[in-house]
Every structure is written in structure tokens, then in C-alpha cells.
Amino acid sequence: MKQWLKRHAAFLSAALSVTVVILILSSFTGMWPWATANPYRSYSLQANAWLQGRLDLGQDYPWLELAIRDGKYYVSFPPFPSMLLLPFAALFGDATPDALIAFLSAIAAVWYACALCRELGERGRDTLMWVLFLLLANGWLWLVMNGWVWFIAQNLCFTLLLMAIFHAMRGQGAVSLTAWACAVGCRPMTVLFFPLLAWHLLQRLRREQPEEKPLRLILRKWYWAAGPVLLAGVYMWLNWARFGSVLEFGHNYLPEFVREENGQFSLAYFADNFLLLFRWPEWHDSTTAMTWPDINGVVWYIVNPILPVGIGCWLCGIRTARGQRFPWIWGLAACLAYVFILCCHRTLGGWHFGNRYLLDLVPFVFVGILQWKPKRDWLPYAVIPLMALGTAVNLIGTVAAYNHWL
Numbered sequence: 001m002k003q004w005l006k007r008h009a010a011f012l013s014a015a016l017s018v019t020v021v022i023l024i025l026s027s028f029t030g031m032w033p034w035a036t037a038n039p040y041r042s043y044s045l046q047a048n049a050w051l052q053g054r055l056d057l058g059q060d061y062p063w064l065e066l067a068i069r070d071g072k073y074y075v076s077f078p079p080f081p082s083m084l085l086l087p088f089a090a091l092f093g094d095a096t097p098d099a100l101i102a103f104l105s106a107i108a109a110v111w112y113a114c115a116l117c118r119e120l121g122e123r124g125r126d127t128l129m130w131v132l133f134l135l136l137a138n139g140w141l142w143l144v145m146n147g148w149v150w151f152i153a154q155n156l157c158f159t160l161l162l163m164a165i166f167h168a169m170r171g172q173g174a175v176s177l178t179a180w181a182c183a184v185g186c187r188p189m190t191v192l193f194f195p196l197l198a199w200h201l202l203q204r205l206r207r208e209q210p211e212e213k214p215l216r217l218i219l220r221k222w223y224w225a226a227g228p229v230l231l232a233g234v235y236m237w238l239n240w241a242r243f244g245s246v247l248e249f250g251h252n253y254l255p256e257f258v259r260e261e262n263g264q265f266s267l268a269y270f271a272d273n274f275l276l277l278f279r280w281p282e283w284h285d286s287t288t289a290m291t292w293p294d295i296n297g298v299v300w301y302i303v304n305p306i307l308p309v310g311i312g313c314w315l316c317g318i319r320t321a322r323g324q325r326f327p328w329i330w331g332l333a334a335c336l337a338y339v340f341i342l343c344c345h346r347t348l349g350g351w352h353f354g355n356r357y358l359l360d361l362v363p364f365v366f367v368g369i370l371q372w373k374p375k376r377d378w379l380p381y382a383v384i385p386l387m388a389l390g391t392a393v394n395l396i397g398t399v400a401a402y403n404h405w406l
Contacts, residue, residue: 010127011114018110018135022103022144025395029402031145033103036095040064042149044096046075046082047089055242064149067243067250068258074242076250079235080185081153098147105152105159106144110135112162113366119169120370129380129387134366137390138304139354142398150350154359157186161193161363168197171204178227185235187360188249189341192334196364199327257346265344273343277355292397294406296348297355303393304358305386310365313372313379331368335361353401354394 005012026032038044042064049057056072067076075082088096113134117127134140143155160183167176180197183190201224205217236246243250251257257264277300281290292298301308317328342348342357349356369379400406 008114010117010124010131011111013128014114014131014135015107015110017132018106021136021141021395022106025141025145025398028399029145031099031402033099034097035099035146036097038098038147040148040150041094041096041098042066042075042077043081043085043152044089044094044098046079047085047096048094050082050086051089055238065254067253068255069243069253074250074253075149076254077149077153078185078188078249079238080182080231081149081156083185083234084156096147098152102144102147102152102155105155106135109140109159109162112159112166115166116162116169116367117370119166120367122370126380129384130366130370133383133387133390134306134362137387137394138306138362139356139359139394140362141394142352142354142356142401143359145398145402150352151356153186154356157183157190158359158363160186161190161360162366164197165200165363165367168200169204171201171208173201173221173224174227176201177224178231181228181231185231189338190360192337193331193364195330196327196334199330260346262346264346265341266346267344269346270340270343273345273348276348277339277343292353292400292406294353294401295351297352297357300355300358303354303390303397304362305390306362306365306369307358309379309383309386310368313369314365317368317372327371328368331364335365351401353397353406 022033040063042061045057045061045064049055056074057066058073060066060073065076067074084101085096085098088101110131113131114127117130122130140158143151143158145151160179164176164179164183167173167179176197180190180194201221202214202217205221206212206214209217235249239248239250240246242248243253252264254264262268273296276296279293279297280299281292283290297303311332314328314332318325318332338361339358372379397406
């Protein structure tokens with residue numbers, strides 16, 4: 001028992017810290033992990049509709065973002081969260097414990113963040129510092145406070161990506177790739193990061209069997225593809241059965257995009273959205289509070305300070321990797337591609353505090369920071385002021401936005 005506690009001290013401390021912070025935020029917002037009321041329970045409604053043998057919801061819910069096709073109303077988001085909720089829907093109807101599931105996902109994220117630190121050589125207090133920097137200073141808390149349709153999908157995606165990366169580094173391809181496929185079923189653009197997972201898996205295989213050719217190693221692990229292929233088949237069938245296209249999750253059938261001349265994605269949105277990534281809160285004069293925006297985000301490097309740290313580490317990694325540059329170059333390229341696609345979307349996340357869409361990048365950025373070895377001497381000390389900044393901004397911003405003080 002003593003050895004177990006010593007081995008998992010960082011996780012226990014981080015999990016307790018995150019739990020305390022969530023409960024304190026709950027005391028200000030009323031969003032407790034055990035709350036059952038959820039006005040934005042789209043995934044629960046969809047799971048119940050499936051159990052009743054119906055792909056549409058059977059009626060309109062005007063306050064939800066629903067796709068409308070042939071007079072029927074459908075959930076317009078990728079379906080994995082509803083798949084996860086199916087057993088809970090069978091037990092509780094459409095009153096599934098979404099907030100509790102969101103909280104449990106948060107604790108799982110703590111576990112996998114600590115596990116990644118151990119896998120990459122961090123120990124003790126450094127692990128605790130990096131995990132708290134990841135989870136408290138970068139807008140993640142906004143996502144885990146409730147089971148609302150927009151946020152629980154990102155919450156699950158974040159945890160699943162940490163899980164996928166960890167198991168890829170351990171050479172556990174079936175688990176890693178299935179977790180990644182589940183994450184894609186929450187946030188489709190995470191498909192961009194598949195080559196990074198594949199690279200980590202291949203490197204592990206080559207270390208274990210250096211005499212084998214890479215192609216033969218891959219072919220021997222064909223069964224790793226079973227989970228992703230099955231999930232992809234389910235996603236595509238649902239898309240085709242509801243919207244007539246295997247690639248259509250439903251957002252293009254939202255009334256706001258049907259009415260919009262340029263649709264859901266367009267280069268016409270790029271310039272305005274790119275500038276929004278750098279939008280600072282307004283400061284009218286030195287005697288009044290700053291006005292922090294709660295629509296489409298705020299300056300990215302203040303609310304997600306792990307991103308500039310990660311960019312610096314990745315650039316150093318590209319310079320010093322010597323023959324192992326692929327994960328650094330692809331990771332940076334995937335992030336840039338993600339940001340480009342994001343800026344071509346009609347919105348940057350709608351109502352929220354921070355810059356929540358960019359959180360999809362954070363698990364991979366986190367691993368990039370941990371992999372940059374020269375950091376051991378001085379980087380943790382340099383990060384602490386950024387950790388204080390990000391934590392303060394996100395804690396206060398989360399409370400203010402959920403209470404509609406902004």
C-alpha cells in the first residue's frame with residue numbers, strides 16, 4: 001500500500017486538486033457534478049431515440065442546435081457521446097447523469113496526464129506541476145463543468161486523445177487507435193493527428209523487433225485496425241442514413257448554415273476569424289474593469305498559455321531532433337492545418353469563455369513539451385508565471401461567463 005501511494009502520489013494530489021477546484025467553481029455556478037438537470041442534453045435525447053428505434057428526435061427542441069432534413073430533427077454533432085450514453089439512457093431515460101460523466105472524464109484526464117509524464121521520465125513534483133499547468137491554466141475547466149452538448153464532446157475528446165497518446169507510446173495499438181477513433185467521433189478534425197500516433201506505435205515496434213522491416217511489423221498488427229474500422233463504419237452508416245452522405249454529421253443542415261450564403265466552411269471567414277484569435281479584452285480607461293468577450297473567444301496565448309510554450313518546444317525539437325524530426329514537423333503542421341480549418345469555420349466556438357476550439361490541440365502540445373529534453377533545467381520555473389496567469393484568467397472567466405457577468 002505504501003509503495004502504491006508513493007507511486008501514485010502525483011495523480012492523487014492532482015486529482016484532489018482538480019476535484020477541489022471543480023467543487024469551488026460549482027459553488028459559484030451551481031453546476032455540481034451530481035446535478036441531473038441539463039437543458040442542453042442533445043446526446044441523451046439522441047441515445048433515447050436510438051433505443052426507441054428512431055434516428056431522428058421525433059420533435060423539435062427550439063433551444064438546441066438541431067439539423068433539419070425532410071421535416072425531421074436530428075442531433076447535428078458527431079455521435080460518439082451518444083454511443084457512450086446508451087447504457088445510461090437505458091437506465092435513466094433522457095435524464096442521464098451527464099454532469100457526473102463529465103466529471104469522471106475529467107478525473108480520467110488527470111490519470112492519463114500523469115501517466116504520460118511518467119512515461120516520458122517526469123517524476124514527483126515536476127509531474128504535478130505539468131499536469132496542473134495542463135488542466136487548470138488552459139480553459140479545460142470550462143469544458144468539464146457540465147454535460148452540455150458542446151462541452152461534453154470536447155471534454156471526452158480531450159481525455160480520449162491523452163489516452164490514445166499514452167497507449168501509443170506503450171505500443172498498445174488496439175487501445176490507442178480505438179481511443180483515437182472515439183475522439184474523432186467527438187471532434188472530427190482530430191483525424192489530423194493520426195500520423196503522430198502511428199509514428200509512436202511504429203517506433204515502439206521497431207525498438208522491440210529491430211530486425212523486422214516496418215511494413216511487415218505493420219501487417220502483423222492488422223487487428224489493431226478492428227476498433228477504428230468498426231467505429232468508422234458506424235459513423236458513416238449513421239451519417240448516410242440521416243443525411244445521405246457518409247461524411248455529413250449534420251451541421252450543414254443547421255438552419256444557421258442553410259441561411260448563410262457561404263455555408264459552414266469558407267475562405268470568406270478566414271480573415272475575420274484569424275483576427276479574433278488575437279482579440280484582447282477592451283479596456284476603456286484605468287478606472288473601469290476590462291470587458292472580456294464571451295462570444296468566439298479571446299486572445300489565444302493568454303487563455304491557453306501552454307500553446308506558446310509548446311510552439312517554442314516544438315521549434316527547438318525540430319532543430320535538435322537529428323533524424324527524428326517527423327513527430328515535431330508533423331505535429332506543428334497538423335496544428336497549423338487545424339487552425340487554418342478552424343478559421344474557415346463560420347464561428348470560433350460561439351458562446352464560451354476562453355478559446356475552446358484550440359483545446360483540441362493541447363494534448364499533443366503537452367506531449368511535445370514533455371518530449372523536449374533540455375527543459376529539465378529551467379523550463380518548469382519559466383512556466384510557473386504563465387501557469388499563474390492562465391489559472392487566474394480561466395478560473396475567474398469560467399465563473400463570470402457561466403453567471404453571465406460578462
